[in-house]
Amino acid sequence: MLAAAGGIATRLAFPEPGWWATSFVGIALLYLALRRDSARWNALVGLVWGLAFFPLLITWADEAVGPVPWLALSITEAGYVAGFAVAWTWARRGTGVWRSAWWQLLTFTLLWVAVEEVRSAWPFGGFPWGRLAFSQADSPIVPFAAWGGVPLVSALVCAVGVLLARVVVTVRRAQVLAASVAALVALVAVLAGLLVPLPTSAQAGSLHVGAVQGNVPGQGLDAFGEREQVLQNHIDGTYALLDQVDQGDLDLVLWPENGTDIDPQVDEEAARLIDDAAVAVGAPLLVGTVQYPPTGGRYNTAVLWEPGVGVVATYTKQHPAPFAEYIPMRSIARRFSSAVDRVTRDMLPGDSPGYVPLDSPRLGRTVGIGDVICFEVAYDGLVRDTVRAGGEVLVVQTNNATFGWSDESTQQLAMSRVRAIEHGRATVQISTVGVSAVIEPNGVVTQSTELFTADQMVTTLPLRTSLTPAARLGGWPAWIAEALAVCAVVAGAVGASRRRADAREVGA
Template identity: 25%
Template sequence: MAKILTRLKQQFSDKKTWLALVAGLVLTFAYAPFGAWPLAFFSIAVLCYCSYQAPVKQAAWYGFIFAIGWFAAGISWVHVSIAQFGGMPLPASIAIMALLVAYLALYPALALALTAFIHKHSGAWLAPLLISFAFSEWLRGTLLTGFPWLSLGYTQTDSPVNILAPMVGEFGLSVLVLAVGYGLYRLFCAKVWQPLVATLATGALVAALATVFNYNQYSGKQLNVALVQGNIKQSMRWQPENFWPTMLKYQDMTRLHWDADLVVWPEAAIPELEQLAGEYLTSLDKAAVFNDTALITGIVDYQYDTRNVYNTLVVVGKKQRDSSAGQYRYLHKNRYRKHQLLPIGEFVPFEDLLRPLAPLFDLPMSSFSRGERVQDNLIANGYHILAAICYEIAFPDLVRDNYRSDSDILFTVSNDAWFGDSHGPHQHMQISRMRALELQRPLVRVTNTGVTGVYDPISQSQLSLAQFDADVLRADVRLISGDSLYAQYGRWPTWLALLCLLGLSLYYSRRVKKSA
């Protein structure tokens, strides 16, 4: 123990440790709602300054301490749900938050350790950094069901380089942030300009290709949509005495908007179990058909025979525009079941052990079953709807796997009341907009308390409701045709480019060693 304390004292007497920590903290301001996207490049430049050519253990330390600042500030909103709704004492909630941040910090630590290791044996540094960081971020989004929140590329959602998103996605933008950050470090600290120029030239070339191979354009069709934000307090959502008042509120808020082509309600807007809400859903189905429209709502489906419980989206009203009949019946196929479940919130690992420990591990509706990974698009009033529920929108491969060429809109629902008036809901909307940029499909996002809005990835314009207001947003959504390159090929072109760069870098470094 004494050795550990001595080692920590030595580490924190190192100025680079504090620089790395501050750089990680500052990185938060590059994300929504702050939007200071250039800070991402300078934060990475500072990280490169701290870790460039450092020994393996020291590089891992700088990566770890940088990520402590990055995630402690960036996902501080998680503490709101733990402390306010998890029923945990303050010291326990802080401890859980600290464990989560420390766990997430292991991935950048791994990236910098791999970079230093490869550099030690090859002499190359930038290419190992890019591929090691890309690999560690892939791991972070995969292991233990994944937590890909706050990937670097999201900082560029509103920057000029977002023109690259339809080609390389958020994954490629993360690589760009790393490369530009390294280039800035080399320019400022070593007066070496070639890495930055090469990165900017490559980015410009990809941007030119994005313009040439832009297969997306407005189709000439548009969809009038009504987004209903109920603003139901989280403390009231699962109280049985509030079920009918909540359902009647959504029904009353919709009454003046049945003339929309599509009406959308948030995640679990209907708090009653689907089997018990059959009469209510049938009534909605008839009202939608009478008004020549369709409605999509979130609801929980508990199947008494199998005891499976699904976080579900169901469509009521017209399936096709030329239909004159409703479609709703229990377990009809025009539905979407959430696949990517939120740990603790929707399923509890080792639940027999954890559930008795604290209310946090025994929240209402925390025993969901997984839907299939790939499901058919919803069809509502003739429109094909690519659906994602809440946390799923942060998983680009999952969303892309469910994309189809005839998908008209990207539709996502959420209940961000868990996170209060924090920056979490704004980050969630930013992530959703990045998915729209990648796939070049208009985004329709409806939530319980906000941020509810629509986003056009071509004009990059957004309409939103104010948070914490019960209101309805009416919008005309211009539909888009064509498949983006990212929609067709995903991350593979970026992975291939990284592997080629690594191979060339290792070959060049070896030749330099031989000629020395």
């Protein structure tokens, strides 16, 4: 019961409704539910927590690909929580951890972060959705993302949850002082983020940008069946920008992922339409499109289209989504769902960071655009690489049409907000159907759109070149957490075996 309630409470911390504080309650209930010293029992408890959390979080997967893949993904992710519970049971058996509430706090938190990292990387490149940090876009804790990235924010959320659980435990034992200390530490951890500075001012000028949400004719997997209409919608949206700005006022126009599923580098009519729109607005277009190499497969690509010139730079998505954009083990997957064959050509990964150089005549220099496509925003390394390669702003091109009216788009927006803070970069999330948004480097949303509407946004983005501590540290916080977690589990197992050996000697 505690585990099920904890999973539901944690789900409520994510959009929608995004009640970020319930994540603390969810972790506290999990900690309390795992107090029995049985790895098998705790594995079941962890599984129940995961099954109460993940299916409710990713209902959009059911919307997009049906119940079987949705349930399979949910059960797989819940299995990681079961594994975490087993690791916690073993680690807690170490003498130091068993006897000290503070060592329990540290160990529980390290293990949680380590398991988040593992499931974000394996299998098939991992699935980071549901990391605690992504529930904290509106929380006082989130500024710590600039110091230690997503792992640090997740660690703090977990730690606060454990502290709340310790308050409950110590109050039941009438240990008033211990309860007061735990409550005070939890409060400080939550509010300390308010003291973390998050600079938003421009360091290298600013970029005047337009963004086009063209909308699509339908929803679900067939939303892009009318490719010409989708392209025309984004063409029309580009011309509509001239209702807000004069020709030549913009430095760049952003289109979403799949803004055109007709490759303008191959199709002359698509190229003409895009170039005419670019000339009319007087600015380059960053266009989400697809490419079909002669060797087979396809690429999910963003092309920078210069008016009167054509493509001058590209970025190809590095992390296609398994079982959605490509099908691993197709013959096996087909046994569970025939929908896998709707993906007729597997998407191929790119091999370069999302750095797009924009030649800006107004600024008299090349501006670095950091581009990630759709789910790539969930992966720490992919976003970090775009910034370290020279991205002065972040662009998240996405296509949310297949997810209908679900919470997928707002959950993705929360990730984009966390990334803006983590790297100190103004960010634009631009979607085919919404939610699109303009985000300041401190994570504040200044403009946003509604779902399934045609809309445009015009904004001025501050260009920033300095690297946050999180960007400089790279993957080290996660690697350290993983290494310490392994040490804690091994030490706990060794400590438990020694205690059993001592007990046998005493008995003899």
